[in-house]
Amino acid sequence: MSGISIFMYHQVGRFAPMRDHRANYCDVDRFRAQLRYLKLIGASVLSMSDALAALQGRRPLPPRAVVLSFDDGCENFHEYALPxxxxxxxPAIAYVIAGMTGGKAEWLAAAGHPTPPLMDWSRLREIAARGVEIGSHAYRHVRLAGLDAATLAHEVTDSKRRIEDELGQAVTHFCYPYGSHDLATMEAAAAAGYQSAVTCQRGAATSAFDPLALPRKGISYGDNALGFAWKLHTKDRPKGRALHRGA
Ligand SMILES: [Zn+2]
Structure with a gap:
């Protein structure tokens, strides 16, 4: 493997066996087995901030570098993943939806999923105090590509401000809902002051990527330690062409 494997998780917990929608779930026992595997091979699990510094040459890139990212800010992150x-x-980063904290993941209902509770501000302050990085996953959970400029600015900039106001700390990392991004959303993220943004494009992150369109590797319900190892050591080459501002 080369570069940094930024793993993408959504919900971690105990779920009834499933055939559909597996990409959204990770069994907590499998999650523990995945981290055990990282420990076994001596992986360097980095915060997103340290990973970005390594990608930008501000610190050395350690071998077997990994980031653990969690989308949506579900309460089960606190209950199952964090312990x-x-x-x-x-370390880990949780990407939270600024306008939905304390609510439910209602956008999942359309796809026939249950709608788990989302962490509220006091919970987010707690996990931030426990060392979890908090990034923005926009203001609502909507596709950003193709939005008009004002709505886009609201999603990208106001979500950053809101989280910063509530947590009293800088928010410099962004995650595009549904991975939906284009050059306009990347420019909006840059204008808002984000230093990194992640997509759902598959691949390992390297310095060749625009830091505002970093690829990730999705972990799903079916990934036991073997499947996880497979994703860690392979799937590095990006699937499709990555967007790059000014390229
Ligand atoms: Zn999401």
């Missing part, structure tokens, strides 16, 4: 992360002493 396991702390067991291993691994």
């Amino acid at each position: 396991v992360l702390e067991e291993f002493g691994y």
